[in-house]
Amino acid sequence: MQGDGLPRRDFLRSSGITVTALAAGGSMIFGRNHAWAVAATSLDPHITQTLLVMTHDLFPHQRLGEQYYAVVVDALDKQAAGDPATRQQLTDGVAMLDAAQVKAWTDLPDAARETVLRSVEKTAFFTTVRTQTIGKLYGNPEVYRMFGYGGPSAPLGGYINRGFDDIDWLPKT
Amino acid sequence: MARTFDLKDDSVVVIVGSGAGGGTLANELAQKGIDVICLEAGSRLSLGDIVNDNDTMFGRLSWLDKRIGTGDLNANLPLWVCKTVGGTTVHWAGAALRFQDHEFKARTTYGEIHSANLLDWPLTLADLAPFYDRAEDKIGVTGTHGIPRLPGSNNYKVLAAGATRVGYKEFHTGNMAINSQPRDGRPACQQIGFCMEGCAIGAKWSTLYTEIPKAEATGHFELRPNCMALQITHDQNGLVTGVVYADNDGEHHEQKARAVCVAGNSVETPRLLLNSASAKYPDGLANSSGQVGRNFMRHMSGTVYAIMPGRVNFERGTQMAGIVKDEAGFNPKRGFAGGYEIETLPGFGLAGLATNLEPGAWGRKYAQTMEMYDHFAGMWLVGEDLPQTGNGITLHVTEKDQHGLPVPVVHFTDHANDIAMRNHAYKAGAAIYQSLGAEEVFRLPPFSSTHNMGTCRQSANPRDGVCNSYGQTHDIPNLFISDGSQFTTSGAENPTLTIVALAIRQSGYIANRLSKRG
Numbered sequence A: 001m002q003g004d005g006l007p008r009r010d011f012l013r014s015s016g017i018t019v020t021a022l023a024a025g026g027s028m029i030f031g032r033n034h035a036w037a038v039a040a041t042s043l044d045p046h047i048t049q050t051l052l053v054m055t056h057d058l059f060p061h062q063r064l065g066e067q068y069y070a071v072v073v074d075a076l077d078k079q080a081a082g083d084p085a086t087r088q089q090l091t092d093g094v095a096m097l098d099a100a101q102v103k104a105w106t107d108l109p110d111a112a113r114e115t116v117l118r119s120v121e122k123t124a125f126f127t128t129v130r131t132q133t134i135g136k137l138y139g140n141p142e143v144y145r146m147f148g149y150g151g152p153s154a155p156l157g158g159y160i161n162r163g164f165d166d167i168d169w170l171p172k173t
Numbered sequence B: 001m002a003r004t005f006d007l008k009d010d011s012v013v014v015i016v017g018s019g020a021g022g023g024t025l026a027n028e029l030a031q032k033g034i035d036v037i038c039l040e041a042g043s044r045l046s047l048g049d050i051v052n053d054n055d056t057m058f059g060r061l062s063w064l065d066k067r068i069g070t071g072d073l074n075a076n077l078p079l080w081v082c083k084t085v086g087g088t089t090v091h092w093a094g095a096a097l098r099f100q101d102h103e104f105k106a107r108t109t110y111g112e113i114h115s116a117n118l119l120d121w122p123l124t125l126a127d128l129a130p131f132y133d134r135a136e137d138k139i140g141v142t143g144t145h146g147i148p149r150l151p152g153s154n155n156y157k158v159l160a161a162g163a164t165r166v167g168y169k170e171f172h173t174g175n176m177a178i179n180s181q182p183r184d185g186r187p188a189c190q191q192i193g194f195c196m197e198g199c200a201i202g203a204k205w206s207t208l209y210t211e212i213p214k215a216e217a218t219g220h221f222e223l224r225p226n227c228m229a230l231q232i233t234h235d236q237n238g239l240v241t242g243v244v245y246a247d248n249d250g251e252h253h254e255q256k257a258r259a260v261c262v263a264g265n266s267v268e269t270p271r272l273l274l275n276s277a278s279a280k281y282p283d284g285l286a287n288s289s290g291q292v293g294r295n296f297m298r299h300m301s302g303t304v305y306a307i308m309p310g311r312v313n314f315e316r317g318t319q320m321a322g323i324v325k326d327e328a329g330f331n332p333k334r335g336f337a338g339g340y341e342i343e344t345l346p347g348f349g350l351a352g353l354a355t356n357l358e359p360g361a362w363g364r365k366y367a368q369t370m371e372m373y374d375h376f377a378g379m380w381l382v383g384e385d386l387p388q389t390g391n392g393i394t395l396h397v398t399e400k401d402q403h404g405l406p407v408p409v410v411h412f413t414d415h416a417n418d419i420a421m422r423n424h425a426y427k428a429g430a431a432i433y434q435s436l437g438a439e440e441v442f443r444l445p446p447f448s449s450t451h452n453m454g455t456c457r458q459s460a461n462p463r464d465g466v467c468n469s470y471g472q473t474h475d476i477p478n479l480f481i482s483d484g485s486q487f488t489t490s491g492a493e494n495p496t497l498t499i500v501a502l503a504i505r506q507s508g509y510i511a512n513r514l515s516k517r518g
Helices: A008-015 A045-058 A066-082 A084-099 A110-119 A124-138 A141-146 B020-031 B054-061 B101-110 B125-139 B154-166 B211-217 B265-275 B349-356 B364-370 B416-434 B496-517
Strands: A018-021 A027-030 A037-040 B013-016 B036-039 B068-071 B221-224 B228-234 B240-246 B252-256 B259-262 B300-307 B340-344 B376-383 B392-400 B406-412 B440-444 B479-481
Touching (some): A018 A045, A027 A045, A037 A066, A066 A124, A084 A124, A124 A141, B036 B211, B154 B416, B211 B221, B340 B416
Parallel strands (some): B013 B036, B013 B259, B068 B406
Antiparallel strands (some): B340 B376
8 A cells, every 4th residue: 555655845735735823822734725624723834734733643544534633633732722731742742843853843754754753753742642643533433434444333223234243355264 | 019128127038130140049939938028239220221232231330339440450440330229130141051070170171270279179070950940940041941042143153164274173152041932921032232231121141130030029029229238247156147238329228137138240259248347347248268359260251353255244133142162162282271151242322343453543544444344253262360369359548439348459360371261262353354364464452341250259268268058158157148259169161050050059048047946
């Protein structure tokens, strides 16, 4: 399976994502051609942008549009809005990523960004972002259905008439 | 009709805990006309509270009061058990297996093993067989009493095909306390695939909607949910006289009792005995042997997941309805004592798999692995682990919980035998999937423990353990152990059926004893 093949430094540009500051504070993520938007009320545009790239770098999927990662950033923003300690952790974490090299972390090429992430993977900041990414990316019904997980089945009568025993590739003996 | 009893009514039997042991014992005693109060720390859910969401149900069911895990245990969540009416029978997967004959004679069969505190049970399979019969009938075990087995899911079919290829002989969809056809007023399994999050239709046996309402219907039973037992009281003769508990508002009460039966799972049961220490019993109740809280067993366990050449959709259907029994016996040629079962296990959703498969992992390759979710097959390996004196439950010296009680510290370190068995099991499990062309195989370490045993064990000699073969404590004749804590050894089998069988046997003993006393 191939990655998405994009040079990471061009991620924001080539994905068509734009992030702008909101007058009241926080920031706004717009998808390509403003097809969708997510408002981050607590985090500034640079942090928002960085987290968007980071969530993508953690679990990159060619078949997933950036809006699914924006949902994770939205969740991180809400977590930060409700908890000053988380907000500080995210702010400090992004500063830590940026301090690793001369350039801002999001401006680094793929391999360099990954190297920086590996160097911080034991930090609480990294765990916060990774945990939210798993929950809000892989826990997103639109995403998990794409990957073949059915989610709640009781409301649909379970799988008894919906393929619990439909395997067809096993050897006959 | 459900009834209520006065706090001062000392004619009642008080049971602490409403799970497989406590819930079963409560109903068995109530059916015999004995008045019973059950104190349950958790709240009472209905089927409507059970939803197909792993995180929601984890939060709704789990025992999340602070516990500290040390050794090989998860530090923050050493056990994955429940704090809810029905206890861990709401969460269990439903595998209902009898112990094997030799497993009741572990010391005799395996001989002396260095640093293991092995002991034979004070009862035999023959002693327990009639109660296994009644337990299987009560909870409706497939493959017994003429109850058909469940149909095989995709995950089972992969297991069976691989088992065939590697030459195993004994495998099927298990002995499950999950209805394969309507029985006992409960419907047949719909292959929902969320057994461990609570069965949304009640096809799986749980005391929550079987034993508890049946006990209430006798008019001899009162359930007190949201009531945390704090201390067992006793008189100057050393007999227990009641239980002090905190209600939902944190108010303390003492319920008087003629007998007390403790069934709080293998951490809370010894913890309650230790927290009940007094001038007369300075080391805690029923602890003249010094064995209360010791010999904690959690079963050897491990998980093997594999990416198969075709789609499996292992989340579809009964989670654990598939078993290979060929490794369950004792065969010293394998290099370890005891045996293990191979049972199907799904992935708990995409988020669950991403969390568990390789803790902490991320990056392009890991993401690609997640994209193969529907090609995964999975199995859980579960076998006998050995009692060790140093594995157990102690009280934290300074840290207190919300009730002001010392936080329990749970310590467990694998015995060399456990490690040898796990390595054998990993290899055997991987071979099953590799025989079918698995593209990648993953070996996962134990999860937080759901099978918890041994911390108030049965022994023939009062010097070696806490209670006799009826769960009656050696030191205090009206104090009983009624859960998996009384297991002398763990066996290879999922413990619930044995807990239920012991509770039925104990109920007859208690009833007989009470009637003799008049």
